[in-house]
Amino acid sequence: MTHMGPLPESAGTFTKESVVQSFCRRENMMMDHRVQAWESKDGAYEDYKYTCLSCGTVHWVDGIDS
Numbered sequence: 001m002t003h004m005g006p007l008p009e010s011a012g013t014f015t016k017e018s019v020v021q022s023f024c025r026r027e028n029m030m031m032d033h034r035v036q037a038w039e040s041k042d043g044a045y046e047d048y049k050y051t052c053l054s055c056g057t058v059h060w061v062d063g064i065d066s
Contacts, residue, residue: 012040014049022050026057 016037024031032053039046046063 007040007045009038009049012038012045015039015046019053022052024052024055024057025059026052026055031055 014036018035019032020035021030022033022035023029024033033050034053036049036051037046038049048061048063049058050061051058
C-alpha cells in the first residue's frame, strides 16, 4: 500500500547524503542541491529530500516504491 500523503520526517531516518546539480524552482536555473535519502521506519518507502544550497528551497521526490 502506498502512502496517500507526505509522511513526517520523524517517521523515518535519513540514510545517505550527497550534493548534485538540479533545477531550482525558485531561482529558475540549475543549482547545487543537497540530496538526502529518507527511509521510513518500516522500510516500505524511500524518498529523496532536495535542498537548494543557494536559496534553501526544499522539495521531495518519491522513490520507486511510491
